[in-house]
Amino acid sequence: MANPANPANPASHPRARFSHMKEGTREDWAAISGEFMPYAAALPDRVLAHLRLLEGDCGGFPIDRLTHCLQTATLAHRDGRDEEYVVCALLHDIGDTLGSYNHPDIAAAILKPFVSAENLWMVEKHGVFQGYYFFHHLGLDRNLREHFRGQPELFERTAEFCEKYDAAAFMTDYDNLPLSFFEPMVRRVLSRPRNSMYVKKGEDQLAQAE
Ligand SMILES: [Fe+2]
Ligand SMILES: [Fe+2]
Secondary structure, X not given: OOOOOOOOOOOOOOOOOOOOHXXXXXXXXXHHHXXXXXXXXXXXXXXXXXXXXXXXXXXXXXXXXXXXXHHHHHHHHHOOOOHHHHHHHHHOOHHHOOXXXXXXXXXXXXXXXXXXXXXXXXXXXXXXXXXXXXXXXHOOOHHHHHHHOOOHHHHHHHHHHHHHHHOOOOOOOOOOOOHHHHHHHHHHHOOOOOOOOOEOOOOOOEOOOO
């Protein structure tokens, strides 16, 4: 819902008139759709701002969470991974702030409309696979990922992501690429929703309410 205090939605902009949605009209939804498009277009800005919240918080790790994300993305990029993969690498831990007990789910939810099923699975499951490297130090089962052996391609792909990029991205002396390098990638990937109930089939734009 539009926030009246948000300068992106000044009072002069058209608004729906219903109190209950069952009273909604085509004109109401034309007003809402008209506001939604520019708001959705600014999604990359909000995602990047949220990623920056990770700066300065090490949580006991050798480097802070933003640097870890940049390093994961840098390793993937320099290893020749495509843009969508690199964006997944960059954002894979963006949920650390709000998802203390399920951070991979946050990144997966943000990326779900924009990435392939394979990349989505990799982001969503990276926590379980990353656990292979440390769960045993905490009295947990490091082999929890074995539950997913029945999906060998996804298993190997996600194990490789952790081995080469995620688990490897704690170097204190690595020349990470800056966030500005990845920003255009994030903007491109997050501007093309393809898996959303709000996108019409075969179209790359958000549906008008009808
Ligand atoms: Fe993670
Ligand atoms: Fe990570």
